[in-house]
Amino acid sequence: MNTPQKASIPVIKRLPKYYRYLRSLQDDGITSISSRELASQMGTTASQVRQDFNCIGDVNGRQGIGYSVENLLSILESLLFGNGDRLPTILIGRLGKAVSRFITTDTNGYKLIAAFDVAENEVGKEISGIRIRHIDELEAFCEENKPKVAVLCVPRDGAQQVSGRLVDLGIEGFWNFSHYDLSVSYPNVVVENVHLGDSLMSLGYRLRNQE
Numbered sequence: 001m002n003t004p005q006k007a008s009i010p011v012i013k014r015l016p017k018y019y020r021y022l023r024s025l026q027d028d029g030i031t032s033i034s035s036r037e038l039a040s041q042m043g044t045t046a047s048q049v050r051q052d053f054n055c056i057g058d059v060n061g062r063q064g065i066g067y068s069v070e071n072l073l074s075i076l077e078s079l080l081f082g083n084g085d086r087l088p089t090i091l092i093g094r095l096g097k098a099v100s101r102f103i104t105t106d107t108n109g110y111k112l113i114a115a116f117d118v119a120e121n122e123v124g125k126e127i128s129g130i131r132i133r134h135i136d137e138l139e140a141f142c143e144e145n146k147p148k149v150a151v152l153c154v155p156r157d158g159a160q161q162v163s164g165r166l167v168d169l170g171i172e173g174f175w176n177f178s179h180y181d182l183s184v185s186y187p188n189v190v191v192e193n194v195h196l197g198d199s200l201m202s203l204g205y206r207l208r209n210q211e
Contacts (some may be wrong), residue, residue, distance in 0.1 A: 005050070007055040014052060017042060019076045028203070032094050034066035065068065081109035087173075088145065091115040093153035098130035099177070114141055120161060128145060128208045141201040158181040 007015075021041050025033060035046040035053075042049065055058035057075045059067065089103050089110045094117060103112040115132045117123060124136045133141065141147075150171045152159055159178035161188075166174075171191040176182050182191045 007052075011052050011055050013203055014042070014044075015056070015076060015080060018052070019073070022069050022073050022076070022155060023036040026073060028125060032062075033069060036064070063116060076080065086111040087149050088113050088147045088151040089151060090142075090147045091130075091151045091153065092166075093117060093155075093178075094119075094122065099151060100130070103128070113145060115146060138165070142166075142171075148173065151175045152182075153180045154178050158196075 002176045018038075019056065021038070022033075035049040039046045039049045053067070053072075056079060058074065059075060087110050089112050091100060091103070091112060091114070100112060100115070102108060103110045111129055112128060115127050115130050116135045116138055117132050120131050120134075125132050148171065150163075150166045150173075152174055154162055156179045159176065159180040159182065163174060163176075163182050167186050167189055171189070174182060174192065176191060176193045177196070179195065179197075181193050
């Protein structure tokens, strides 16, 4: 079986969309689907679907039948969520309950174990059942609990400083909402920069420039 490391970033970006659509098929009782049908839903080509599946593992379609939905979901779940081991995750700053709910959903493969803030009036409150700690507790907590992922919801000017601090504490991945694109100066760290404003601007462009 091919390892997920061999998949390119564009392929990896498409995997969650495959997963969402296949889950809906399974919920509707559909057990197989062709690459052509899947491509139609994905907005791509049948050839691209087959190429993507060649990158992720032992995926074999049967002529006249198509791909097994159950088999595809099993492979994708293993790649996207691991084998039941949830990644210990911490949240830095405040973006609201929406982000914390994504982390605490069991099917997402993450486990929120702590939240930190610099504001004294936030310390002691709870977010998704997790008590917010002061940022001064960060080093002691990380040394004891070994989180692997940090969600950054801090202002732009603090993102670079806190990210370096977290890398030194063993953080291996960032889900970054800080409006600052974390640099690739950490070669062994994975960064997913999220810019909600980009989606809004893209939507506005498409609405204003429709034929």
